[in-house]
Amino acid sequence: MSDTTQQPARKERNAWFEADARLKRRHLADKRLRAYGIAAIVFALGMLATLVGTILVTAAPAVTQTMVTFEVEVPEGSVDPANPSGGSYQTMLNASIARIFPDVDTPRELRELRQLFSNGGQYQLRDKILANPSLIGGTVSITFPLSDIGDQLHKGVIDRNLPPDFRRVNDAQIAWYDVLVERGQISTPLNWGLILNADSRFPELAGLRGALVGSFYALLVCFLVSFPVGIAAAVYLEEFAPKNRLTDLIEVNINNLAAVPSIVFGLLGLAVFLNFFGMPRSAPIVGGLVLSLMTLPTIIIATRAALKAVPPSIREAAIGVGASKMQTVGHHVLPLAMPGILTGTIIGLAQALGETAPLLLIGMNAFITAAPDSMFNPSTALPTQIYIWADSPERGFTSRTSAAIIVLLGFLVCMNAIAIYMRKRFERRW
């Protein structure tokens, strides 16, 4: 472009200019295409950010739990030292509450006052006495959750400026709550109960422990079943099976199986595992078996792709030094395919972790207030727990549902990160 002013080049450049116009159009088209691509990515990222942002904002209140601390007197003789679990702890707790609010005396007012506190307090008191019976006759300090309405009031989810008919707490309850705040009995520590507690009817006591343990057992069963079976099937189909119409049919069907809606697998599990084999309802072992039916095609397809990617020269080399077919596969092909197999397996398991529909059908959405001791006990799983909580009317479950979603997403991200790490770590050149 530096020679624009030079005359002799002009004629030649005319031709160039024409080409330039066409070139410009091509470049424009190029730029447009790139812009479309960027716009698509921005749109996708925006949606993702909205999704995650909404979940995070909704989940924020569940990060902490409003607790109240009471000094409870445990008079001598109120608890039988030989049988401490039989004590009437609710009465003692009520007594110490009544001491702070002496002028509350009508039954209706008393009921409304008690509505502010979770009924988990008496159990905490009982557990303290059980752990240390020498506390009988003295004063015990317990810190236990406020009830859902107290919690929501404290976190500002319930707006105290609304007219009384439009909020779930009345003016008296707000006044009592203010007294407790003034006395410094209210605190908001981190909500470990969300992870450590099992499910409960009361949001302030509900936690994910049962769901986490249930999901762990189900995934364990799923892995133990689908990993060896999937690899064996893929190795046979890829390395040993003759290529004929039957194996073609099997291959097509495996690919179709991967696309079958998960609820169909749930129905299958219900019919076969529960009704035919009579396995326990709601148990993680059944959940794991159903999930493994779903994961199997994924693992088989991933394994076959990984086996195919091993260069034939390696097979030839092994066969050339006199390795048998089995040795060739076992010593060379399978180890080289392992990164791909593991990646496929983890992605399959991650998919299984988030699967809800089949678990609903085999009853893993039951209300179970204790974490399962083994894979044969009834339990929930993470996605079904989310489903249950999302269905519950209490305000406290709204934030807890989102918090549970974050926990589930966290596990999924971790599993995918492990898959990427494995692929990078075990990748080998040849």
Next chain:
Amino acid sequence: MASFETTMEAGTAMNETVKDAAASAAAVMPVGHETKISATKVSVFYGEKQALFDVSIDIPARQVMAFIGPSGCGKSTFLRCINRMNDTIDICRVTGTIAIDGADIYDPKIDPVLLRARVGMVFQKPNPFPKSIYDNIAYGPRIHGVAKAGSQMDEIVETSLRRAGLWNEVKDRLREPGTGLSGGQQQRLCIARAIAVNPDVILMDEPCSALDPIATAKVEELIDELRERYTIVIVTHSMQQAARVSQKAAFFHLGNLIEVDETERMFTNPRDQRTQDYITGRFG
């Protein structure tokens, strides 16, 4: 050794027959080399398509036999029949007989795994296992139970690498991956891997086509040395290479074996017109 003693004890009558047989063989075979591999009417089919037509050839022991011919002429196919490598291809079918030391290798009683331990193979592209140099060599002896891990295995690895002329270059890095070597070194590593299981025959399928001229020269030199111990069959596209390394040559064309002769004679005075055309560069 056992067979040698038996022969000694069998007495003079036996010795006479052996001598007779040797004499008659000498009458047929020039230079006094006994036949190692004897193929009779070998045909190969890939599905419906016939790739090799009634090939009959005798390959002498402890010599280098070169298979030459244009691409797709069946020389590699025939080579891969000698250690039954073609068995791994589903649609491949072989008829006729190939005998090594008089034993038919397509006999159902012959285990191809054992056969491949006796008939080693080196491929066109160097294909070391993605393992250490040591493990590359030790793999064959290990699976055949020739040696257990330890000093015995160390010895096999050293001998094989020495015979492949690679020992001095890699002795300090036996634990490093074999894939980290240069192309020529990798190919010699593959040769060392083949001789580690102590074969009688080594088949080489265009072993230098992926190598530069210097690496090629080294491999050719190695082939010449290996001829002392092993029967070598090499497929090559390079006429010069055939002339340099082989004592005998076979010319294949369109699935037919056209001509077998001393290499020197074939290159100076071919009997068939097609051979003449090929080696003078008129086609192929």
